[in-house]
Amino acid sequence: MRYQFDFSIIHVKLSELLAGAITTLEVSVLAIVFGFLLGLSLAFLRATRITALRWLVATYVELIRNTPFLVQLFVVYFVLPYAGIKMDPFLAGVIALSLNCGGYAAEIIRAGIESIHEGQIDAGRALGMKYLQVFRYVIFKPAMTTMFPALSSLFITLMLGSSILSAISTPELTSVAYNITAYYYRHFEVFFFISGVYLAFSLLFSLVFRYIEVRFLRDEGPRTPRAILAYILTDTLVEKAHI
Amino acid sequence: METKYFEVRALQFGDIVFMLTTTLTTIELSLIAIIGGLLLGVIIGICRSSNVRGVNILARVYVEFFRGIPILLQIFMFYYGLKIFAIQMPALLSASMAFVFNVAANVGETLRGIILSIPKSQWEAGACLGLPYLAQLRYVILPQVVRAAIPPSIGIMVGLIKDTSLASIVGFVELTRSGALIMAVTMNPYTAFPFIAAIYFLVCFPLTQTSRWLEKALSI
Numbered sequence: 001m002r003y004q005f006d007f008s009i010i011h012v013k014l015s016e017l018l019a020g021a022i023t024t025l026e027v028s029v030l031a032i033v034f035g036f037l038l039g040l041s042l043a044f045l046r047a048t049r050i051t052a053l054r055w056l057v058a059t060y061v062e063l064i065r066n067t068p069f070l071v072q073l074f075v076v077y078f079v080l081p082y083a084g085i086k087m088d089p090f091l092a093g094v095i096a097l098s099l100n101c102g103g104y105a106a107e108i109i110r111a112g113i114e115s116i117h118e119g120q121i122d123a124g125r126a127l128g129m130k131y132l133q134v135f136r137y138v139i140f141k142p143a144m145t146t147m148f149p150a151l152s153s154l155f156i157t158l159m160l161g162s163s164i165l166s167a168i169s170t171p172e173l174t175s176v177a178y179n180i181t182a183y184y185y186r187h188f189e190v191f192f193f194i195s196g197v198y199l200a201f202s203l204l205f206s207l208v209f210r211y212i213e214v215r216f217l218r219d220e221g222p223r224t225p226r227a228i229l230a231y232i233l234t235d236t237l238v239e240k241a242h243i
Numbered sequence: 244m245e246t247k248y249f250e251v252r253a254l255q256f257g258d259i260v261f262m263l264t265t266t267l268t269t270i271e272l273s274l275i276a277i278i279g280g281l282l283l284g285v286i287i288g289i290c291r292s293s294n295v296r297g298v299n300i301l302a303r304v305y306v307e308f309f310r311g312i313p314i315l316l317q318i319f320m321f322y323y324g325l326k327i328f329a330i331q332m333p334a335l336l337s338a339s340m341a342f343v344f345n346v347a348a349n350v351g352e353t354l355r356g357i358i359l360s361i362p363k364s365q366w367e368a369g370a371c372l373g374l375p376y377l378a379q380l381r382y383v384i385l386p387q388v389v390r391a392a393i394p395p396s397i398g399i400m401v402g403l404i405k406d407t408s409l410a411s412i413v414g415f416v417e418l419t420r421s422g423a424l425i426m427a428v429t430m431n432p433y434t435a436f437p438f439i440a441a442i443y444f445l446v447c448f449p450l451t452q453t454s455r456w457l458e459k460a461l462s463i
Binding site: 003063065066067070075078079082160164191199203 | 307308310311312313314315316319320323324326327328401404405406407408409411412419422423426432433436437439440443444447448451
């Protein structure tokens with residue numbers, strides 16, 4: 001093997017890579033927020049009694065779930081401008097990711113809502129709860145508890161999927177890395193390094209989601225930040241060690 | 244006066260034939276990857292649910308790695324990694340490498356969930372009937388595992404078909420790449436990409452529905 005590995009390029013270009021990493025986080029967080037809101041609205045539209053609306057939402061969800069994200073991205077970035085909607089790669093990326101995330105989230109949220117038995121709502125009312133209380137304690141929290149693991153893994157997948165935005169040169173991590181390799185021909189080193197960054201991000205995201213789950217969706221358990229963190233970390237380590 | 248070098252034109256018969264040919268390439272790529280991925284994934288799944296600590300941790304590191312970094316980067320790393328080691332192989336094979344390893348991680352994790360979800364009493368029941376270990380595995384456990392594994396495997400297959408679109412980014416000519424090429428020739432993204440999306444949908448949707456139906460039909 002004649003190839004000499006040279007990782008000094010990472011050190012030289014660290015600030016650019018850092019900027020890319022921050023853009024990746026920005027894009028992901030924006031898309032998670034908008035995607036979740038879209039998914040929530042779609043799920044509620046699908047629960048209405050208007051058949052046409054239900055069919056429309058179902059069609060959207062199936063279209064999103066059965067076509068590649070790259071093609072959806074190209075449609076948003078290349079086709080929409082011809083319909084008079086022009087946007088820069090950053091905005092197009094956020095929009096495409098949100099539309100995609102919304103489709104998947106809608107399906108998860110629907111399953112979560114369906115897991116609440118109708119009798120539960122009646123029971124809540126019978127206990128003298130107000131409508132908002134019923135929504136908060138009987139529908140929202142239990143449904144959220146059911147669907148949270150699926151949602152958090154969807155959001156982590158979305159963050160990883162934001163690397164695909166490099167195809168339309170949104171200045172996120174993969175795109176920045178690709179541009180660096182185009183000048184320095186250190187493909188393997190740079191991609192190896194940013195793989196590590198993505199791995200760290202996915203661990204960070206899963207820690208944050210676990211924190212939210214333990215803090216807000218459990219009725220008992222640790223409550224102070226330090227105790228929750230300790231709980232999550234030992235939990236992860238124990239899983240790592242066995243089974 | 245402005246000179247027109249390119250003219251915007253509509254899709255022609257040849258373009259459509261090209262897209263359908265590349266659809267076959269996409270399917271070929273997916274089939275190679277799913278076969279390789281299932282074989283490797285079964286090994287990963289068994290290691291992942293094993294009691295031997297070292298084996299288990301190794302399998303877990305493998306799964307975390309391939310599920311924790313973007314598939315696009317896995318494609319890049321295989322593409323440039325193979326170049327570094329000067330390994331020559333047919334484009335179809337080198338393009339499918341990343342997908343094989345990625346699918347294996349997903350299959351392994353799915354299998355682990357299924358294997359662990361089978362109650363211990365099932366093994367014990369087999370033992371009570373006087374079956375030797377291999378017979379317990381063959382007649383009691385495996386049928387349940389295979390039955391539970393079919394719907395999620397189809398789901399993984401659908402995910403894989405969609406992911407193969409990313410091979411276009413390193414220049415492998417499959418369905419999505421053909422769309423980009425046709426857009427460059429016709430100067431008209433209006434038709435190419437919606438057409439491509441429709442082809443993906445026609446391939447994936449029946450699979451999704453089958454998986455859903457099987458999930459209901461096979462559940463006990």
